[in-house]
Amino acid sequence: AQRVTQPEKLLSVFKGAPVELKCNYSYSGSPELFWYVQYSRQRLQLLLRHISRESIKGFTADLNKGETSFHLKKPFAQEEDSAMYYCALGTGANNLFFGTGTRLTVIP
Amino acid sequence: EAGVVQSPRYKIIEKKQPVAFWCNPISGHNTLYWYLQNLGQGPELLIRYENEEAVDDSQLPKDRFSAERLKGVDSTLKIQPAELGDSAVYLCASSLGRGMAYNEQFFGPGTRLTVL
Numbered sequence: 001a002q003r004v005t006q007p008e009k010l011l012s013v014f015k016g017a018p019v020e021l022k023c024n025y026s027y028s029g030s031p032e033l034f035w036y037v038q039y040s041r042q043r044l045q046l047l048l049r050h051i052s053r054e055s056i057k058g059f060t061a062d063l064n065k066g067e068t069s070f071h072l073k074k075p076f077a078q079e080e081d082s083a084m085y086y087c088a089l090g091t092g093a094n095n096l097f098f099g100t101g102t103r104l105t106v107i108p
Numbered sequence: 109e110a111g112v113v114q115s116p117r118y119k120i121i122e123k124k125q126p127v128a129f130w131c132n133p134i135s136g137h138n139t140l141y142w143y144l145q146n147l148g149q150g151p152e153l154l155i156r157y158e159n160e161e162a163v164d165d166s167q168l169p170k171d172r173f174s175a176e177r178l179k180g181v182d183s184t185l186k187i188q189p190a191e192l193g194d195s196a197v198y199l200c201a202s203s204l205g206r207g208m209a210y211n212e213q214f215f216g217p218g219t220r221l222t223v224l
Contacts, residue, residue, distance in 0.1 A: 009148070034212075043111070044151070044199070044215040086150050094139060094203065095164060096213060098150030 002027045004089050006099035013077045014107045021072040021102045023061075023087030032090035033063055033070040036098070039083045047072075047085070057081070077106045112216035114200050120222045126188035129219045133181070133202030140177060141213060142185050143199040151199050157183065158205065187221075195223045 003026040013019045025031060035047040048056045050063040050070060061072045070087060087099040113132040121127050133140050138159050143151035154173070156164040160180040168175065172191070177183040187194055197220050201213040 004150075043217050046212050049212070088150075093156075093164065094205075095153055095156060096151075098152070100148065100150050 002089055002091060002097045004087050004097055004099035006085075006087055006102050008102045009100065010103050010105070012105045012107055015079055016076050019074050019077045019081070019104065019106075021085050021087075021104065023070045023072065023099060025068050025070065025087075025089045027068075027089055027091070029091060031063070031065075033061070034088040034090060034096070035059070035061055035070075035072050036086045036088055037083050038086070044086070077104075079106050079108055082106045112200055112202055112214055114198075114216035114219055116219055117217060118220050118222075120224065121190055122224050123192055124189040126186065127190050127221060128184055128186045129198050129200075129221075131183045131185070131200030131216060133183075133200070134214055136204070137202035137214070138180070138205035139203045140183050141199075141201040141203075142175060142183070143201065145197040145199055145218070147196070154185070190221075190223045192223050195221055197221070 005024045007022055033050040036044050037047040038044045059074045061070050063070050082105050084101050084103050086101045088096045090096050115130050140157040142154040144154050145151045153167055155162055155168045155175050157177045160177050173187055175185045197218040199218045200216040203213045
């Protein structure tokens with residue numbers, strides 16, 4: 001069965017500090033991993049996906065199949081990064097399985 | 109482009125009453141999803157449609173929940189009768205469809221249901 005684990009419900013960092021949001025997954029097939037973000041009073045939206053291997057808003061995430069992880073990183077946090085972040089696992093059936101989310105707060 | 113549209117945005121009902129939620133996906137998106145999001149949790153899939161066909165409804169509690177997407181465009185999710193534990197946010201999402209290289213899903217604003 002598939003599972004996504006985000007161990008931190010809350011994470012606070014100071015502006016300019018590095019940030020890492022952890023995500024581990026369990027899936028027997030070939031995984032597709034995503035990070036979705038929900039800013040205050042906005043709808044859930046895609047931040048980035050592992051297959052595109054790009055940096056979005058300074059965030060990157062590398063799929064580590066050996067550790068079954070897909071941690072989200074940014075070297076210098078900004079106040080506008082404060083949001084709810086969800087790691088999601090995609091299966092070949094176009095379904096997404098979400099983690100419980102991490103609320104990131106960037107302290108000015 | 110308005111994105112995925114959902115209505116109502118908020119709904120308060122008493123237990124045992126029926127309730128319905130409506131979703132209009134992005135034009136051209138063949139796949140439509142309904143998710144349930146409980147407080148402090150991530151979204152959980154209830155049902156997925158490919159055009160008008162429900163291709164995955166394994167997580168839909170069929171004793172009280174039903175859904176339809178008659179013309180392969182907009183969709184309705186119904187609960188009858190509602191229970192206290194149904195209080196949650198109901199999210200609708202859409203994507204281009206099966207076979208696409210990317211599974212990006214576009215979410216609506218959700219309907220927050222409160223059952224008293």
